[in-house]
Amino acid sequence: MLKVFVDLLSQPCRALIIFLTANKIPHTVHTVALRKGQNRTPEFTKLNPMQKVPVIEEDGLVLTESDAILKYLTAAYSVPDHWYPRQLLKRARVDEYTAWHHTNTRLHASKVFITEVLIPRMTGQPVDDVKLQCALRELDETLDKLETKFLKEKDFLCGDDITLADLLAVCELMQPLGGGRDVLMNRPRLQEWKSRVQTALGDSFDHAHKILYRLKDKHISKL
Numbered sequence: 759m760l761k762v763f764v765d766l767l768s769q770p771c772r773a774l775i776i777f778l779t780a781n782k783i784p785h786t787v788h789t790v791a792l793r794k795g796q797n798r799t800p801e802f803t804k805l806n807p808m809q810k811v812p813v814i815e816e817d818g819l820v821l822t823e824s825d826a827i828l829k830y831l832t833a834a835y836s837v838p839d840h841w842y843p844r845q846l847l848k849r850a851r852v853d854e855y856t857a858w859h860h861t862n863t864r865l866h867a868s869k870v871f872i873t874e875v876l877i878p879r880m881t882g883q884p885v886d887d888v889k890l891q892c893a894l895r896e897l898d899e900t901l902d903k904l905e906t907k908f909l910k911e912k913d914f915l916c917g918d919d920i921t922l923a924d925l926l927a928v929c930e931l932m933q934p935l936g937g938g939r940d941v942l943m944n945r946p947r948l949q950e951w952k953s954r955v956q957t958a959l960g961d962s963f964d965h966a967h968k969i970l971y972r973l974k975d976k977h978i979s980k981l
């Protein structure tokens with residue numbers, strides 16, 4: 759049975775769990791609590807020397823990197839073609855987004871969350887407003903590109919159906935919600951896209967985000 763090593767506070771881990779649930783792929787979940795440093799134990803380091811989640815293990819294969827894992831799963835299991843289309847040009851569009859994703863959507867949405875939630879929690883210091891404003895500006899530029907370069911007039915980032923690109927993107931854009939921040943608040947087109955993605959994913963979306971919703975509620979009750 760496929761083993762997945764995840765922490766649901768991690769965006770790429772949520773993407774993986776949503777994908778597995780939405781496609782009814784049997785798996786066992788092994789939680790690696792990042793806040794407890796469980797990614798730094800000798801046992802986990804042996805599995806992934808990068809000390810990061812997600813990781814999967816199946817029939818002797820240990821695979822890291824959400825992008826590689828999700829693409830592997832689309833080939834290893836019979837899942838609908840729309841996730842990662844076989845047709846060359848459609849696939850190229852998904853690859854184009856997933857290559858861009860890590861240094862744009864992921865980097866910039868994470869920075870907002872780290873600045874607004876993680877650093878203050880770890881240090882007990884107030885939010886550094888200069889850094890936060892800078893992170894928000896960078897994220898704004900990324901959101902512009904998401905709208906004008908990828909989404910355009912389409913329903914989803916790479917075409918008329920949901921792909922791995924939408925899944926990876928939406929999980930990153932949800933992360934700042936942990937600090938009570940809806941980064942799509944003034945972005946009606948991206949909000950509509952997010953609703954379409956959410957509908958396509960069904961219950962698996964809210965289920966995987968439960969822990970983030972709890973963090974948001976905690977954060978708001980402290981204000």
Ligand SMILES: N[C@@H](CCC(=O)N[C@@H](CS)C(=O)NCC(=O)O)C(=O)O
Nearest residue numbers: 768769770809810811812823824825
């Ligand atoms: N490029 C990797 C990123 C994985 C990653 O950065 N995971 C974070 C959680 S979101 C992690 O495990 N961080 C632990 C650490 O750096 O100590 C992927 O997409 O899988």
